[in-house]
Amino acid sequence: MRINVRFAGAGGQGVILSSVLLAKAYGLGEDYNISQTQSYGPEARGGACKAEVVISDENIDYMKVDQADVFIAFNQMGYDKYIGTVKKDAMVLINSTLVDADDPAYYRVPATQIAEEMGKPFVVNMVMLGALTKLMPKLHYPTVEEEIMQNFAASIAGMNLVAYGRGYQEMEIELEQRGE
Amino acid sequence: MVFPSAGEKRFDMELNASDPKKVVLQGNEACAKGALYAGCRFFAGYPITPSTEIIELMSSEMQKAGGAFIQMEDEIGSACAIIGARWGGKKAMTATSGPGYTLMQEAIGYAAVTETPIVIVNVQRGGPSTGQPTLSSQEDVYQARYGSHGDYGIIVLSPSSVQEMYDFTVRAFELSEQFRTPVILLSDEVVGHMREKITIHDGSKNIKSGTQKFVVSPHADFFQGENSLVEGQLHDEWGRRIGHVAEQSGRFIQNINKKIQDNADRIADIRTYCMEDADIAIVAYGSVARPAANAVKLARGIRDERILPKLKVFRDLVKRGVPATMHTDYSHLKVGLVKINSLWPFPEEELKRSTQNTELIIVPEMNVGKYCREVERVLKDKKVISMPKSGGDIHTPHEILDEILKEAGVNE
Numbered sequence: 001m002r003i004n005v006r007f008a009g010a011g012g013q014g015v016i017l018s019s020v021l022l023a024k025a026y027g028l029g030e031d032y033n034i035s036q037t038q039s040y041g042p043e044a045r046g047g048a049c050k051a052e053v054v055i056s057d058e059n060i061d062y063m064k065v066d067q068a069d070v071f072i073a074f075n076q077m078g079y080d081k082y083i084g085t086v087k088k089d090a091m092v093l094i095n096s097t098l099v100d101a102d103d104p105a106y107y108r109v110p111a112t113q114i115a116e117e118m119g120k121p122f123v124v125n126m127v128m129l130g131a132l133t134k135l136m137p138k139l140h141y142p143t144v145e146e147e148i149m150q151n152f153a154a155s156i157a158g159m160n161l162v163a164y165g166r167g168y169q170e171m172e173i174e175l176e177q178r179g180e
Numbered sequence: 181m182v183f184p185s186a187g188e189k190r191f192d193m194e195l196n197a198s199d200p201k202k203v204v205l206q207g208n209e210a211c212a213k214g215a216l217y218a219g220c221r222f223f224a225g226y227p228i229t230p231s232t233e234i235i236e237l238m239s240s241e242m243q244k245a246g247g248a249f250i251q252m253e254d255e256i257g258s259a260c261a262i263i264g265a266r267w268g269g270k271k272a273m274t275a276t277s278g279p280g281y282t283l284m285q286e287a288i289g290y291a292a293v294t295e296t297p298i299v300i301v302n303v304q305r306g307g308p309s310t311g312q313p314t315l316s317s318q319e320d321v322y323q324a325r326y327g328s329h330g331d332y333g334i335i336v337l338s339p340s341s342v343q344e345m346y347d348f349t350v351r352a353f354e355l356s357e358q359f360r361t362p363v364i365l366l367s368d369e370v371v372g373h374m375r376e377k378i379t380i381h382d383g384s385k386n387i388k389s390g391t392q393k394f395v396v397s398p399h400a401d402f403f404q405g406e407n408s409l410v411e412g413q414l415h416d417e418w419g420r421r422i423g424h425v426a427e428q429s430g431r432f433i434q435n436i437n438k439k440i441q442d443n444a445d446r447i448a449d450i451r452t453y454c455m456e457d458a459d460i461a462i463v464a465y466g467s468v469a470r471p472a473a474n475a476v477k478l479a480r481g482i483r484d485e486r487i488l489p490k491l492k493v494f495r496d497l498v499k500r501g502v503p504a505t506m507h508t509d510y511s512h513l514k515v516g517l518v519k520i521n522s523l524w525p526f527p528e529e530e531l532k533r534s535t536q537n538t539e540l541i542i543v544p545e546m547n548v549g550k551y552c553r554e555v556e557r558v559l560k561d562k563k564v565i566s567m568p569k570s571g572g573d574i575h576t577p578h579e580i581l582d583e584i585l586k587e588a589g590v591n592e
Contacts, residue, residue, distance in 0.1 A: 020375060023204060023375055024204045024375075027204045027376075027377040028202065028203075028204055028377065033376075033377060034204070034375070034376060034377055035374060035375070035376050036204075036374065036375040036376070037370065037373065037374045037375075038373065039314070039315070040314060060376075060470075061470050061471070061473035061474040061477065062470050062471045062473070062474035062576075062577050063341075063370070063374055063376075063467075063470055064370075064471075064574065064576075066576055066577070066578065
């Protein structure tokens with residue numbers, strides 16, 4: 001099994017961090033092979049940002065993603081830029097606050113809205129990660145939770161875990177509504 | 181990626197090692213961890229993308245390991261500082277990228293002439309000049325060999341995974357001590373910034389100086405009771421200047437070149453994949469070896485890229501008859517990969533041996549086709565195709581496959 005995951009968004013949205021946590025959760029928690037790569041411009045915030053994770057139960061040769069099986073769009077720019085490079089049967093998850101796309105097959109989570117409601121706009125990536133965790137095969141809630149706790153200082157781990165949980169629940173509800 | 185070995189050269193990672201543990205690390209972090217495991221206790225550097233994470237981790241970890249870290253004023257100072265540290269008895273390393281590596285060239289020649297064992301990491305980015313700070317290249321493959329003026333021998337290793345970034349850093353320290361020479365770890369942005377799950381060791385490995393028999397004597401550290409003289413001008417075995425004596429100078433130059441060239445077979449590290457029956461070989465190194473390995477699979481119709489539909493969405497799509505992944509079978513194409521881990525000295529004999537039954541060689545690399553010239557020089561009787569790529573993106577497996585199909589005369 002090999003899953004090619006691509007994240008796209010803007011620098012500063014936490015795109016790369018969410019990909020790293022997904023990779024660590026699969027690599028350490030679920031014991032798969034992983035390769036995580038990224039590309040970004042010289043600027044720290046605002047530029048286009050892309051991160052890729054390959055998950056496999058075999059050795060990973062090509063470490064980048066050609067055609068994505070799973071595509072996560074954090075903003076419109078990222079969606080527009082990379083939607084053409086996903087497989088026909090890919091799973092697409094969008095941040096519906098910022099991405100305007102009406103394909104009924106897409107999974108949506110209003111991540112920016114949820115993060116702003118929490119008063120912590122920077123946890124948008126954790127909301128997206130929560131929703132993604134619900135959707136991904138062979139990935140369990142506590143595995144990702146563990147990586148979030150490892151990554152943040154105790155003082156800010158809490159709010160990130162809350163945001164992660166919100167995203168997960170949001171997707172649970174959506175899947176129920178869709179009857180999946 | 182596991183490549184079966186072509187020869188018998190295996191890294192000896194067992195000495196003094198505690199239980200290995202699995203971690204997810206970035207290539208650059210793995211390099212710093214590998215250096216500490218190899219006994220590196222002095223690091224001097226100046227931060228530069230895409231190598232900065234090595235310096236960052238060293239700044240926090242070196243003190244815990246009982247060593248010293250200095251952020252220098254520039255890369256010239258960094259390279260000179262590690263030479264001095266090694267004279268003082270500490271294994272030493274610096275890390276940089278293209279622009280900084282250019283500044284280090286004089287010191288590399290100095291380390292070669294004074295036979296000082298040092299390790300320099302170059303995480304390549306696109307050049308020339310400031311170039312492309314955040315994108316990858318393999319453009320420094322000649323500079324790593326011939327960057328400093330004069331004739332000297334040098335060893336260059338090229339990792340293509342995070343595990344290799346760790347292992348080859350340890351190997352670089354071993355080789356630098358064994359042959360008393362600078363060793364360059366020539367990585368690139370893709371490998372430096374990639375994260376993978378690897379096995380690392382705690383503690384420290386005991387690497388001794390000058391252990392290759394009859395090649396070099398051990399490095400005489402300062403303050404150990406012996407008189408030491410280091411000299412950048414050509415010198416005799418007592419350290420006396422002989423730059424004005426042609427015959428002795430010629431012998432000195434011969435020595436610092438031959439100690440490496442004559443041991444090229446011992447240093448050579450080549451891995452092969454699907455080469456047993458291959459008549460087309462891809463010769464690749466560094467990050468490009470990985471899409472090349474994937475291209476071999478595509479060419480031979482080895483399928484591993486199918487998604488097992490676990491989610492309902494995947495299941496529904498399968499029910500509706502959408503194939504998970506389309507594959508074309510070219511299994512009649514006997515393609516293999518030769519991955520070169522030790523770029524310099526050029527592994528002539530090993531390369532000849534591993535490609536002896538092939539007729540067509542394809543050399544993909546992220547530069548204008550530099551290393552290919554060496555391959556052409558050694559494999560004169562074969563058709564060697566250069567597959568250069570500039571701009572910062574690594575070759576994709578399908579680009580390499582297309583080249584194979586074109587050269588093999590297969591119409592899609």
